[in-house]
Amino acid sequence: AQSVTQLGSHVSVSEGALVLLRCNYSSSVPPYLFWYVQYPNQGLQLLLKYTSAATLVKGINGFEAEFKKSETSFHLTKPSAHMSDAAEYFCALYEGTYKYIFGTGTRLKVLA
Amino acid sequence: DVKVTQSSRYLVKRTGEKVFLECVQDMDHENMFWYRQDPGLGLRLIYFSYDVKMKEKGDIPEGYSVSREKKERFSLILESASTNQTSMYLCASSLRSEFEQYFGPGTRLTVT
Numbered sequence: 001a002q003s004v005t006q007l008g009s010h011v012s013v014s015e016g017a018l019v020l021l022r023c024n025y026s027s028s029v030p031p032y033l034f035w036y037v038q039y040p041n042q043g044l045q046l047l048l049k050y051t052s053a054a055t056l057v058k059g060i061n062g063f064e065a066e067f068k069k070s071e072t073s074f075h076l077t078k079p080s081a082h083m084s085d086a087a088e089y090f091c092a093l094y095e096g097t098y099k100y101i102f103g104t105g106t107r108l109k110v111l112a
Numbered sequence: 113d114v115k116v117t118q119s120s121r122y123l124v125k126r127t128g129e130k131v132f133l134e135c136v137q138d139m140d141h142e143n144m145f146w147y148r149q150d151p152g153l154g155l156r157l158i159y160f161s162y163d164v165k166m167k168e169k170g171d172i173p174e175g176y177s178v179s180r181e182k183k184e185r186f187s188l189i190l191e192s193a194s195t196n197q198t199s200m201y202l203c204a205s206s207l208r209s210e211f212e213q214y215f216g217p218g219t220r221l222t223v224t
Contacts, residue, residue, distance in 0.1 A: 009152070032211050034211075034212065036215075041121075041217075041218070041220075042217055042218070043116070043202055043204075043215035043216050043217045043218050044155075044202065044204075044213075044215040045215070046212050046213075046214075049211065049212055051211060090154065090155070094211050098143055098145075098160050098162055098168070099157060099160075099170070100155075100157070100213065102154040102155040102156075103154055104152055104153060104154040105154055
């Protein structure tokens with residue numbers, strides 16, 4: 001069965017520090033993977049997507065993610081955290097037939 | 113820009129009431145989705161629709177129904193609201209040829 005696991009439901013980083021949010025997936029077919037961000041009381045906004053092209057994917061707001069097949073991972077990174085990055089982040093896998101599997105989310109806190 | 117709007121941001125209903133949540137998208141997307149979001153559980157698919165008048169059950173359809181009479185509009189109906197349906201409801205849409213979903217701002221429903 002396909003699945004998505006986000007390690008760490010809460011992550012805190014200092015402003016200016018590296019952001020690393022972890023996502024591991026399980027899929028029997030080449031996956032399509034996504035990272036979404038959700039700001040308080042808002043819907044989800046697409047940060048970036050992997051659709052079997054380049055393994056290093058650049059997204060909006062300075063975020064990027066690297067697809068590593070050998071590790072079945074798709075971790076999200078940003079070199080320098082900003083206060084405005086505080087939000088909840090969701091990793092998602094396209095399962096096929098219009099269905100997506102979402103991780104349980106990681107809430108990022110940025111400390112001044 | 114794709115815009116997905118939801119009829120209410122906040123809604124309070126009583127147990128047993130019939131509740132209608134409406135979603136409208138303005139980008140001629142074929143696919144539309146209803147999710148509920150609960151802390152620690154991520155997003156769970158209730159129903160989706162890939163065309164007008166077409167619908168498919170998601171992972172948690174019990175207690176819900178949907179209607180799609182026009183391409184741009186997808187309604188979620190709680191036939192008889194119960195307290196365990198208190199949640200954030202998110203609508204999304206996507207093109208048939210693309211994998212990324214566009215989300216509305218969400219409706220926070222409280223059933224008392």
